[in-house]
Structures are given as C-alpha cells and as structure tokens.
Amino acid sequence: MTLEDYRNQIGWSQAELARHAGISNPTVSKAERGESINGRSAILICKALSQELGRTIRPGDIEGLKVTV
Numbered sequence: 001m002t003l004e005d006y007r008n009q010i011g012w013s014q015a016e017l018a019r020h021a022g023i024s025n026p027t028v029s030k031a032e033r034g035e036s037i038n039g040r041s042a043i044l045i046c047k048a049l050s051q052e053l054g055r056t057i058r059p060g061d062i063e064g065l066k067v068t069v
Contacts, residue, residue, distance in 0.1 A: 002063045003045070004032050010052050020048040036066040 018025040021044040031037045042059040049057045
C-alpha cells in the first residue's frame with residue numbers, strides 16, 4: 001500500500017497525518033509524491049499510522065516511500 005492508501009484507510013487528510021506525526025504538511029505531500037524524505041520523518045509517519053491502525057507499519061511497508069539516510 002502507498003502512503004496515500006494508508007492515509008485514506010484511516011480517513012485522514014494530509015494535514016491530519018502531519019499533525020499526528022508531528023511533521024510538516026509539505027513533508028507528507030513530498031512523501032506521497034514519491035520524493036525523498038528524511039528517516040526521522042518516515043519513522044514519525046510510521047508511528048502515527050501504526051498507532052491508529054493498531055499494527056506495526058515500517059517504512060519498508062509503504063510502497064514508493066523514499067527515505068534519505
């Protein structure tokens with residue numbers, strides 16, 4: 001599943017995901033467009049998704065997520 005798929009499954013907007021993850025809305029937008037984001041942001045996105053979905057989501061589980069190291 002893509003980041004957008006996960007976000008839509010939960011029913012969050014990009015802004016809501018950004019707020020729950022504690023990152024900026026432009027970072028979520030970049031991630032969904034397949035642009036690279038830093039590892040810290042990717043982890044925060046995964047934590048927010050995991051908490052809401054009740055299961056562990058890792059960066060590698062998100063199709064098309066590009067993370068810089």
